[in-house]
Amino acid sequence: MWFGLRMKRLIMIPTKRKRRELFPFIFMTALCLFMCSWRIVMLHEPDLISSGKQIGLIGQLKDNNALLEGDPGDSLGYIAGNDVEVTQPPVYFRHQQLKRRCKQMGYGGEPNYSTLPFPFSPFISFEPNTFYCPLPKAGSTFFTRYFITVQRAQREPNLSPLNLPISGANRFKLWQFSELKKGEQRYNFLSQSTKVVFTRHPFSRIFSAYIDKLFAPNIVFWKMWGLTAVKYFKDMSITDHPCGSFVSFPDFVKLILKGLYKRDPHIMPMDFQCLFCDVNYDVIGKLETVTTDVDFLSTKLNVSGSFIHDKNFKKYFTEDAVKDSTKDPLTIWRKEASRCITDFEVGRLLWRKLQIRGFIDASIRFPFTAKEMEGISLESFRAASFAAVENSKDKEKLKRQKQVAFEEAFSLIPDKHMIRLQKIYESDFFLLDYDDKRPSEYVPGLKSGSVKSLNWKVEWVL
Secondary structure (H helix, E strand, O other), X not given: OHHHHHXXXXXXXXXXHHHXXXXXXXHHHHHHHHHHHOOOOEEEOOOOOOOOOEEEOOOOXXXXXXXXXXXXXXXXXXXXXXXXXXXXXXXXXXXXXXXXXXXXXXXXXXXXXXXXXXXXXXXEXXXXXXXXXXXXXXXXXXXXXXXXXXXXXXXXXXXXXXXXXXXXOOHHHOEEHHHOOOHHHHHHHHHHOEEEEEEOOHHHHHHHHHHHHHHOOOXXXXXXXXXXXXXXXXXXXXXXOHHHOOOOHHHHHHHHHHHHHHHOOOOOOHHHHHOOOOOOOXXXXXXXXXXXXXHHHHHHHOOOXXXXXXXXXXXXXHHHHHHHHHHOOOOOOHHHHXXXXXXXXXXXXXXXXXXXXXXXXXXXXXXXXXXXXOOOOHHHHHHHHHHHHHOOOOHHHHHHHHHHHHHHHHHOOOHHHHHHHHHHOHHHHHHXXXXXXXXXXXXXXXXXXXXXXXOOOOOOOO
């Protein structure tokens, strides 16, 4: 397995670096073959298991990490190597876990910070020295705003990321790592900075990208992704998909498998973007544990993270998301979209998006007729959305409907395509300890014909 992951990483990096990377890779491969010939393919890792058991180098990389390294879903972490329980969040241990897994993949020694080939430039800050590798569909907009507030912390110590408009989360309001032109500058900065990345389950990233960029009205990505899908796949026509709209989730997955994952940062594997085994990250946060991880990061940076515990934070976050989801479809994209879909279809798609994201209860029906949607103002649509959010009281149901939609979408994907997805994102699953199985927590054995969440033309009945 480590052979395949290592080769994939080499394919994604520039030629010069391939030559430099290839020598230790060949050496490690030869060494492994030599060891196999002597039947000693067991790697002893006393730092992982206190009993001194040996772990097989090949076929054992996907070990029981909940047992060895602490269940990442727990609020407590465990010191690897003994049975002492400590009150530390999982984020506290992830950098050590990542280093071990990189070592299992054949990486070792100190990274060469002066020549790292990031496909997209990370952000840096000098107040304090911080390096952040943004991952689209893994909270990058929120964390861009977070790091802008960190830069302003001395002047405005209680500023929340949500106080900044999403339009203000421009990546160029932060320094770019690429602006450090000299290798020595890069090396010195990375050696002295707090290096941060926030990740998300690969399948969750894919589903989020689909809902945000293709399912909901989005003229920009309908052109970029939707029309590309129409061009690639013979069973799709421009008549059925005007402007690249109404692309199904299975067709989106086919587009990913066609090569979209190599080109677009919203889909590109996280490891290829942030070089997990080349950068010694100090903080590896996850969206799945974002509250404790932001606390940990804020403490490490010596800034206030109190905003995330504000009793109104969830309310502010939801309002922020509703505003962001409705703004462009009902303003700057509206005229162009009207050539492809009706205002009523725009409204139904937006409403279902807010339901799938867990903001509006699935049982609350779309409140407008086709006539009422004609020329409706942004303010009127938002007012109805906020009223529905306010009436969505059952938090457990909202959480469940998000997961049901996620699982229903993946129930539509053929096994052969799931296997290819698992292969493409293999290094993300392994290095970051995510489960690569088909999602099926709430609706095991789901039949594709029973999928309701993505059928926006009818009311969603859970």
